[in-house]
Amino acid sequence: MPEHETPAGSMDDVDAVTQAVLTASRLLVAVSARSLAEVEERVTLPQVRMLVVLSTRGATKLVTLADLLQVAPSTAMRMVDRLIAAGLADRQTNPDNRRETLLRLTDEGRLTVADVTARRRAEIATIVERLAPKQRAALIEALTAFNEAGGEPLAPATDDPEPHPFGWVDAVVGG
Secondary structure (H helix, E strand, C coil), X not given: CCCCCCCCCXXXXXXXXXXXXHHHXXXXXXXXXXXXXXXXXCCCHHHHHHHHHHHHHCCEEHHHHHHHHCCCHHHHHHHHHHHHHCCCEEEEEECCEEEEEEEEECHHHHHHHHHHHHHHHHHHHHXXXXXXXXXXXXHHHHHHHHHHHHCCCCCCXXXXXCCCCCHHHHHHCCC
16 A cells, blocks of 8 residues: 555544644635625624624624624624624614514624625635536535534535535534
8 A cells, every 4th residue: 555545444544634623724714804804804704704693694692692603692782793893783772572682784784794605605616617527416415414523514505595615614503
């Protein structure tokens, strides 16, 4: 057996796959960071995460939002206040319980999420276009298996009416 090949399922194989996935994750983090470049002066990455959750769920209570983002309610409130000040989110009284306040995206907030999503998708498409058709097919198969093993739902299609730039948010909010 050549030196660079290892038996399927061996620890060396797991290490090689882990290294390849870590490298790919660095690339995807860089793509995500570049997709935020246009909005980074207005919002931080955690605030974009909040915008995405609001985009996915619609009007949401602060406590629920904090839970979904795994932050303290006080942290979520500060983030919301900044998003409201930036014109990307607003508060409304819950029509079903007037003691509750719901948070939601403004039109500008929805446009921000859509813009980030479009830039991210375009850059990933440019990278994928560099692959040969057989490599693309193999990548689909490998990433589908990887996502299934990790419990990650399929990312939305290009024509999905609600853009979700970060697939992990779909998993956090239950699809």
